[in-house]
Amino acid sequence: MSANPREPALTAEERTIVASQLGREPRDVSGVAARCPFACPAVIETLPVLSDGTPNPTLLYLTCPVLVTAVSTVEARGGVRALKAAFGADESVREVLLEMTRLYRVRRAALAGPGCAGAPARVAAPRGREEPGVGGPSDPSKASCLHAYTAALLAVRQGWLPSVPGAEDVWERLGLPGGAVWCSDGRCLKLLYD
Numbered sequence: 001m002s003a004n005p006r007e008p009a010l011t012a013e014e015r016t017i018v019a020s021q022l023g024r025e026p027r028d029v030s031g032v033a034a035r036c037p038f039a040c041p042a043v044i045e046t047l048p049v050l051s052d053g054t055p056n057p058t059l060l061y062l063t064c065p066v067l068v069t070a071v072s073t074v075e076a077r078g079g080v081r082a083l084k085a086a087f088g089a090d091e092s093v094r095e096v097l098l099e100m101t102r103l104y105r106v107r108r109a110a111l112a113g114p115g116c117a118g119a120p121a122r123v124a125a126p127r128g129r130e131e132p133g134v135g136g137p138s139d140p141s142k143a144s145c146l147h148a149y150t151a152a153l154l155a156v157r158q159g160w161l162p163s164v165p166g167a168e169d170v171w172e173r174l175g176l177p178g179g180a181v182w183c184s185d186g187r188c189l190k191l192l193y194d
Contacts, residue, residue: 014040
């Protein structure tokens with residue numbers, strides 16, 4: 001879980017997959033935070049300060065198209081309201097989301113520090129070292145989308161971010177489907193052979 005500038009964060013194959021998933025070349029990726037059952041990147045981590053010095057508002061991005069669609073569907077069915085309601089009404093959900101948010105902030109601050117790979121020394125950390133950024137989880141009571149929370153939950157579930165007891169329960173409470181968030185045919189792997 002490092003952003004070592006001497007080691008590529010993505011293999012050539014992973015870069016091809018992520019570029020296809022996003023519809024553009026990924027920039028300043030520091031690692032794969034979560035993978036699908038076919039071992040393809042599903043969540044990538046991007047540096048908080050891009051190599052050209054531009055502040056980057058989102059640390060963790062969902063890349064898997066099937067996952068993005070599944071989360072968008074949950075969101076369209078009132079998923080954001082459900083997140084806010086669960087955060088307000090259930091102490092265990094609140095604790096998980098607050099701890100996950102804290103871990104996200106710590107990780108982002110560590111990457112945005114003076115040794116941030118690709119960040120010119122003259123560039124300060126965007127929005128302060130403790131701010132998660134525009135696109136990251138910051139306050140579950142004011143959430144406007146589920147994608148950043150899903151990316152962070154997957155990063156926790158797969159060990160990119162430290163474990164948070166109860167994260168599995170929150171996944172279910174948000175209405176995120178279990179196996180239905182993944183394709184059944186490994187379609188991103190097929191991109192390498194077509």
